[in-house]
Amino acid sequence: MYTQLAETRHGHLGPNLEFPEPPCRPARIDGQARDLLWRVSDLGVHYGRKTVLSSVSIGLPKGKVTAIIGPSGCGKSTFLCCLNRLSDSMEGCCVEGRIMIGSQDIRSPSVDDIALRRRIGYIFQKPNPFPMSIRRNLELPLKAHGVRDAAEIGRRIESSLVAVGLWSEVKDRLNASALHLSGGQQQRLCIARALVLEPEALLMDEPCSALDPIATGVIEDLIHSLRQRLTIVMVTHNLNQAKRVGDEVALFWCRDGFGYLVETGPAQRVFEAPQDELTKLYISGRIC
Amino acid sequence: MIERSRFRFDGHLLLVWAAPLTITAIFVWIVGGVLLHGLDQLSWSYLVEAPRRAGRQGGIGPILVSTLLIVSVCLAVAIPLALGAALLLAEFVPRRSTGARIVRLSLDVLAGVPSIVFGLFGSAFFCSLLGLRFSILSGGLTLACMILPVLIRTIEQSLRGVPNAYRMGAAALGLTRTRAIVTVLLPVAAPGVLVGVLLGVGRAVAETAALIFTSGYVDRMPSSVLDSGRALSVHIFDLSLNVPGGDAAAYRASIVLLLLLMLINGGMLCIHSLLKRVMGISAQI
């Protein structure tokens, strides 16, 4: 069981992109034999006395793109933060309920949050490359997770930059400051920075909201190309984007100041035959 | 009616322009006076030679060395302490927590203690109680206590100026807090930290009252930090008040002190703009 960790620490991490299911324990919810990465039940979040999310129960399928939609302020981003315990880094944020990965509740204190986040990348709304060179941006997480071999670092930097389509644009100026890139390039660099750790899943918080339409298109294509390798959970307030990239859709709503989950299911089903009245109104654009 | 109000307005205008003009004039007067009185005999040998006839003649070589040593001791002690406390306040404890409040309050109080009382404290604590006597070490330690609050405050503020996006970004990549601080936050805050340190150095170099009875008056070349050594500001003080006919020499030393401070200030600006250019960020002070 610890071999993987030992490998991580010594820098011989293979291209272990998907993680095999434990052989004798297929993940199931409600008798459905779907491959779920996260199974969230009764999730509630509050900051101090203010409740942000309450009783969210949802399964997020492996190897698919789940688009989380809903009006602003309904706790979508907060939900996303809980999935890799980034919520720990927010002052005063208190999480309740269960967030299972496999048979492990990731909220348990025995879970190594550092290792968890290394396996689940996070992309922020606003691109946040560190104010250093492009190469250093990508090197930093690798070195932090024990990859020391220069050749291996070089290989991984190249492959992640290729994956986000940035390699041809920046290969001659890897030592230039990342802040000199355009907004779209910065966001792709951030995705590359997450990919360089070869994560199993990617959480994206409105990754295109700060970008122009062309850069948005590039990112959406990128998400398409990544869906084979990764589980992606993406928050968006753009219904069309959810339609374009989402395999699954979950609608969050806000009532009395706190957010909850309205409806979830395969994208086609939700968009074509919504079951909830609210979903119907929302996707037809009559309320927002 | 209109005429009257216009007249009043002009009166205020006069007042508002007169004050800055006066201050600027006096500033020019002071700096000009120092240059005028001291510039004629300033030379390279003045900087390296030992003082003669109680400082009226000769140079300030040993005094510069002592000053440098005192400031070095001061920084060697103050920087680690300040960095640690500032990191704790900015990165590890909530702003309004009891612990943070206590630390901040005690530093605010420390900042209010007048420098002469630091001198009393230093002479009683470092010189007598710890048995360091009049020495560069005593002086440096006393100064370290004195500049600690300003150092901590500027470093904390520059750390707080680091956008939270970097903190979250580092956490999302699975960096430990420690690594995030070392590899991301401190480099980003570095210009501010450096400016803070130089601010502290400036204050330490300019200080006199806290040094007179801690590092002493001896103007020989110090052989170690346990020797007594005369700081430049103490030298100026001594020449102007205790040495008859020492005014010219005092002015000469003043020029050196002003140059030193200008160098520090210039260094501050250079570092600031350099890092701004290289990193594309500016220091938050």
Added chain:
Amino acid sequence: MFQSVIDSPRRHGVIDVRLRRTLWGVAGLASSIIAVVVAVVATEALPALRGVELPRFLNDPSWHPTNQRYNLAPMIAGTFLVAGGAVALGTLFGFLSAIFCCFYAPPRLAGLYRGVMELLAGIPSVILGLWGLTTLVPIVAAIKAPGFSVLSATLVLGLMIVPTIGLVAIASLQSVPRSLILGAEALGLPKWLTVVRIAFPAARSGLIASVVLGIGRALGETMAVMMVGGNIVQVPESLFAPVRTLAANIALEIPYAEGLHRSSLFVSGLFLTLVILVVLCIAEWLGPEPIHD
């Protein structure tokens, strides 16, 4: 395998816990310095506090500590007199400077003048003292001998705290929302009234803080005052009479003081510190924001 990795004991967190503990240690050390300072000064002051009844520091016949006479009243009076005058001057010029920079001067000139004030703030007090000694004192002496006087001390000290007050005042006036100023000007209020009636009340706490910083600096300043004040132990009778402040008294006598004399100097140091702290506390209580933020 995912599960095994995240299920490992939290060895990564250990380094953070260690760093946090170390930092608490360092911060604890840094914040205990004030306690050590107070304890040491108080301990040294104790013999005099025990051996001399407190009222005697105010109503002994004179300050002759070697002859057991401990009247600190002239020094206390001198301290407050000089500091009061300097703060009045410093506040007047500091505020006018701030108004000039924030409301009247063209931006480049304002920046330039700010630079002048920053440089002035950076001039060591010993150099200001030297300038006062060789330039100001002769001028004052030409009006009325000896020149070493309350007036000289007040002027030099006032000059020192102009930038202290001015720079903080600029910062607090700049933090007044621009819309408030524009709104007042839109009402046709003359500029001066806008400044006094709108900007000043809005920046109140910062302005108070600036004056308090000035008071603290004025009370504690030693070198410049000692160099131009004349240092005669007496309650000054006029602006042209010599004066000795508490801080100057300490600096002048501590090199040779012994026994109760030395101890009584520590008493005066303790007193000075307490006064400054009380002033700081009052400011904290008056203004909602912390002084040094």
